[in-house]
Amino acid sequence: MPPPDNKFVAKAKAILEANDRNGYTVPTHRLYPFQWNWDSAFVAMGFAQFDVDRAFRELERLVEGQWADGMIPHIVFHDLSGADSYYPGPAVWGTSHTVATSGITQPPVFAIALRAVHDAAAAVDPAAANARTLPLYEAALKWQRWWYAARDPENTGLVALLHPWESGSDNSPAWDIALARVPTTTIKPVVRKDTNHVAAAMRPHDQDYARFIHLVETYADAGWDPAQQWATAPFKIAEIQTTAILLKAGEDLARFAADFGRASDAADLAALNARTRAALLAQWRPALNRFVSRDLVSGADVDASTHAGFVPVLALDLDAPVARAMVAEMARWSAGKLGGLPTTEPGTPIWEPKRYWRGPVWAVINWLLINGLHRNAHPAFADQLREATLAVIETTAGFAEYFDPDTGEGCGGGDFSWTAAAYLCLRG
Numbered sequence: 001m002p003p004p005d006n007k008f009v010a011k012a013k014a015i016l017e018a019n020d021r022n023g024y025t026v027p028t029h030r031l032y033p034f035q036w037n038w039d040s041a042f043v044a045m046g047f048a049q050f051d052v053d054r055a056f057r058e059l060e061r062l063v064e065g066q067w068a069d070g071m072i073p074h075i076v077f078h079d080l081s082g083a084d085s086y087y088p089g090p091a092v093w094g095t096s097h098t099v100a101t102s103g104i105t106q107p108p109v110f111a112i113a114l115r116a117v118h119d120a121a122a123a124v125d126p127a128a129a130n131a132r133t134l135p136l137y138e139a140a141l142k143w144q145r146w147w148y149a150a151r152d153p154e155n156t157g158l159v160a161l162l163h164p165w166e167s168g169s170d171n172s173p174a175w176d177i178a179l180a181r182v183p184t185t186t187i188k189p190v191v192r193k194d195t196n197h198v199a200a201a202m203r204p205h206d207q208d209y210a211r212f213i214h215l216v217e218t219y220a221d222a223g224w225d226p227a228q229q230w231a232t233a234p235f236k237i238a239e240i241q242t243t244a245i246l247l248k249a250g251e252d253l254a255r256f257a258a259d260f261g262r263a264s265d266a267a268d269l270a271a272l273n274a275r276t277r278a279a280l281l282a283q284w285r286p287a288l289n290r291f292v293s294r295d296l297v298s299g300a301d302v303d304a305s306t307h308a309g310f311v312p313v314l315a316l317d318l319d320a321p322v323a324r325a326m327v328a329e330m331a332r333w334s335a336g337k338l339g340g341l342p343t344t345e346p347g348t349p350i351w352e353p354k355r356y357w358r359g360p361v362w363a364v365i366n367w368l369l370i371n372g373l374h375r376n377a378h379p380a381f382a383d384q385l386r387e388a389t390l391a392v393i394e395t396t397a398g399f400a401e402y403f404d405p406d407t408g409e410g411c412g413g414g415d416f417s418w419t420a421a422a423y424l425c426l427r428g
């Protein structure tokens with residue numbers, strides 16, 4: 001690996017600064033002109049490397065979109081001036097929050113980011129860091145409770161997604177069976193804008209979009225009420241990547257609760273975390289060397305071979321043989337590939353190296369896995385993923401949205417915020 005090259009660090013910072021829109025960061029110009037939930041959490045960790053004030057600001061601006069029931073939506077439409085370059089905009093969502101927002105959520109990386117931002121700030125001024133963190137801790141805890149109340153009403157310990165966009169892995173093969181049950185009919189016509197910016201071959205199919213919008217219209221009809229949505233959802237997956245991120249968030253919140261002397265919060269979080277830890281561990285499938293999600297409509301395991309099966313490493317302390325088996329499987333998928341771990345298993349019928357979440361490598365997924373690999377005492381494979389991520393950015397792909405693992409080519413949107421943030425944090 002070459003020594004740190006200031007040129008790339010400077011470029012990564014410049015991307016975050018160029019994508020700044022008055023305190024929040026758009027994922028990329030035009031293709032995604034608003035504030036996205038988990039993108040902002042990753043971005044805040046990137047900013048924390050060089051500007052903690054701006055890092056806190058990113059999280060504060062996201063919280064402006066928090067609903068009264070605690071949900072933090074997946075998009076906050078702060079400024080509608082760029083609205084004509086993105087679909088679906090506020091009119092399709094039909095939600096009623098004061099700042100326009102979408103009506104679904106995204107993986108709760110927020111509390112993990114808050115921990116990182118707080119710790120960077122506390123190294124300089126602990127009292128000021130705590131004061132700035134406290135309201136964000138309250139917001140994150142409220143969202144944590146929302147997840148359990150709205151998305152695990154039967155107290156299984158696993159939280160469910162009602163829309164593929166909630167996973168952040170929009171068109172993953174993990175959703176193929178469940179999504180095929182969702183009708184392609186929509187009340188209003190689907191007017192895609194994404195393929196004006198990016199080649200259609202790199203994006204979800206029109207049929208996927210029809211189903212995405214059918215689900216949006218179904219939940220809008222349910223008045224965006226969580227209980228009504230739960231009762232009527234045609235798509236309902238108890239999902240392991242989101243649950244693992246929620247558990248890691250729960251651990252970070254529990255540490256804050258202890259630091260802030262919030263004994264009753266700490267007790268609640270400990271109970272929730274314990275339930276989720278046990279439920280997640282039960283999703284390990286030794287025959288696959290991966291964890292699996294559950295389709296709550298059919299009751300079946302979701303056994304498509306996608307990266308999500310490895311993300312629980314982020315939040316669990318695995319038995320050594322389980323961790324070894326998982327690492328061997330990840331090594332098999334990434335052997336001979338560029339950029340790190342492909343999002344589906346190469347060489348299988350579902351594998352599409354350029355089509356969005358159906359095969360390409362994503363820097364933020366590598367980043368989550370790297371953290372989990374260190375936690376589980378696999379520093380060598382963690383370093384391999386880290387070096388592959390940095391190398392693909394520095395040599396072939398630049399700061400693209402994602403990478404083709406066969407060619408190392410950058411795909412999707414350019415000058416992408418979370419790729420820049422991942423670079424800054426992994427380069428260190």
Ligand code: 2M8
Pocket residue numbers: 027032036037038039074165167168169170
């Ligand atoms: C992608 O998702 C949005 C919908 O939320 C889209 O395709 O329109 C995903 O990659 C998602 O994970 C990401 O948060 C978002 C913005 O980068 O783009």
